[in-house]
Amino acid sequence: MNDLSVGELALTGGEPVLGELAPVGWPLTTDADRAAVLSVLDSNVFVSDRPNEPTAVERLERSWAEYLGVRRCVGVSNGTTAIELALLAHGVGPGDEVVVPALTFVATAMAVVHVGATPVYADVDPVTFTMSADSLTALITERTKAVVPVHLHGLSADMDVIDGIARRHGLVVIEDAAQAQGARYRGTPVGASGNTATFSLQMTKNLPTCGEGGLVVTDDDGVADRIVQLRQFGETIRPDRPRRYVSHRLGFNAKLNNVQAAYTSSQLERFPEYHEARRANVAAFLDRLRDLDNLLCPSEPDGYEHAWHILRFVPDLDRIFPGTDTASARNLLIRALRAEGLPATRYQMMPLPEQPALRSVCRQERGSWPVTQDVVDRSFTLQQRHLAPDSGPLLQSFADVIEKVWSQRKVLAELAEGADR
Numbered sequence: 001m002n003d004l005s006v007g008e009l010a011l012t013g014g015e016p017v018l019g020e021l022a023p024v025g026w027p028l029t030t031d032a033d034r035a036a037v038l039s040v041l042d043s044n045v046f047v048s049d050r051p052n053e054p055t056a057v058e059r060l061e062r063s064w065a066e067y068l069g070v071r072r073c074v075g076v077s078n079g080t081t082a083i084e085l086a087l088l089a090h091g092v093g094p095g096d097e098v099v100v101p102a103l104t105f106v107a108t109a110m111a112v113v114h115v116g117a118t119p120v121y122a123d124v125d126p127v128t129f130t131m132s133a134d135s136l137t138a139l140i141t142e143r144t145k146a147v148v149p150v151h152l153h154g155l156s157a158d159m160d161v162i163d164g165i166a167r168r169h170g171l172v173v174i175e176d177a178a179q180a181q182g183a184r185y186r187g188t189p190v191g192a193s194g195n196t197a198t199f200s201l202q203m204t205k206n207l208p209t210c211g212e213g214g215l216v217v218t219d220d221d222g223v224a225d226r227i228v229q230l231r232q233f234g235e236t237i238r239p240d241r242p243r244r245y246v247s248h249r250l251g252f253n254a255k256l257n258n259v260q261a262a263y264t265s266s267q268l269e270r271f272p273e274y275h276e277a278r279r280a281n282v283a284a285f286l287d288r289l290r291d292l293d294n295l296l297c298p299s300e301p302d303g304y305e306h307a308w309h310i311l312r313f314v315p316d317l318d319r320i321f322p323g324t325d326t327a328s329a330r331n332l333l334i335r336a337l338r339a340e341g342l343p344a345t346r347y348q349m350m351p352l353p354e355q356p357a358l359r360s361v362c363r364q365e366r367g368s369w370p371v372t373q374d375v376v377d378r379s380f381t382l383q384q385r386h387l388a389p390d391s392g393p394l395l396q397s398f399a400d401v402i403e404k405v406w407s408q409r410k411v412l413a414e415l416a417e418g419a420d421r
């Protein structure tokens with residue numbers, strides 16, 4: 001521990017560890033990315049439905065399929081649409097139940113509702129934050145059609161176990177890998193398990209575009225062909241003939257555009273390098289925090305390669321702040337960290353089914369997700385700042401902040417007691 005850890009807390013008037021942070025440097029745009037985007041602007045070929053030319057969208061689809069080692073990749077307008085179209089292409093619709101985790105970004109469940117199916121929420125594991133297999137098993141009924149495990153924060157769900165359950169019950173598996181580009185599970189890249197998987201290219205994700213985009217990958221040609229139709233008004237566009245304007249199924253306009261695709265293709269060239277740098281930076285950061293008392297740090301279980309999209313910490317608030325209610329303790333801790341300059345945020349404020357937009361379509365009782373509730377009540381996250389390959393020094397100063405606040409946690413606990421009286 002260095003001398004920063006002994007100073008007075010910034011919350012009570014001490015010197016903060018960090019000054020004002022520079023703007024978030026993600027995505028990191030290089031001259032190569034600029035040239036890629038400009039070449040699309042100069043080509044006048046902007047959409048993916050144009051026959052006779054290999055478009056930037058097709059090039060991205062090919063390189064992402066190659067990177068993962070899957071048969072097919074289809075570019076779509078964003079990661080939420082990717083889930084919707086994947087569900088539809090697998091025949092999920094009205095009357096079907098789809099199991100999703102209670103801890104994820106809201107889009108996972110919204111996609112299920114938008115295809116007319118009912119989301120059913122499984123609890124998560126308290127250490128990995130991904131779907132609990134026991135919880136999934138307990139929720140399966142004769143109406144269950146599909147399960148959407150989420151590789152939350154960049155860590156794969158336990159797919160051997162989930163795939164096994166799905167196989168026994170005849171369920172479709174669609175993996176929401178929006179946060180997990182680059183992650184691996186037992187040596188296999190996330191998305192290459194044989195299931196249909198969806199990715200987001202939204203600008204905050206690990207493989208970003210300069211806006212919005214999504215990718216669906218699958219080894220099933222039928223699924224891929226249906227998604228190609230669904231993104232294009234239900235039409236079949238073929239390179240060997242002009243567009244016919246015949247819609248074979250009720251589709252959407254969910255195309256990815258060539259500007260977004262060219263930017264991501266250019267990013268993809270540096271992606272393996274960024275992934276490795278991020279892994280080294282985050283490992284060095286977590287090494288400094290792992291031994292702090294009463295703090296559960298994000299971790300990488302054996303057999304998993306984490307993509308570190310989001311870093312979530314779960315402090316044991318009951319131990320640090322005995323006698324203080326959880327919400328007050330959490331808020332005080334986050335205020336103390338932020339006062340030192342650490343951009344800690346909560347991210348999810350509630351289990352997904354308790355989102356106002358989803359409450360009315362949830363048939364489960366409140367309180368059915370005790371682990372999710374506990375994680376949401378206690379944890380804080382770090383996002384985006386650690387994604388760039390040069391984030392190592394910043395992460396070291398983040399560790400200074402956390403060490404300082406932890407070394408002063410008795411002072412904080414006394415503050416909390418004072419506030420309670």
Ligand SMILES: *Cc1c(COP(=O)(O)O)cnc(C)c1O
Binds near residue numbers: 079081179
């Ligand atoms: C970002 C995200 C999505 C949605 O992706 P968009 O491209 O923003 O629509 C879906 N699921 C998870 C887990 C995400 O993090």
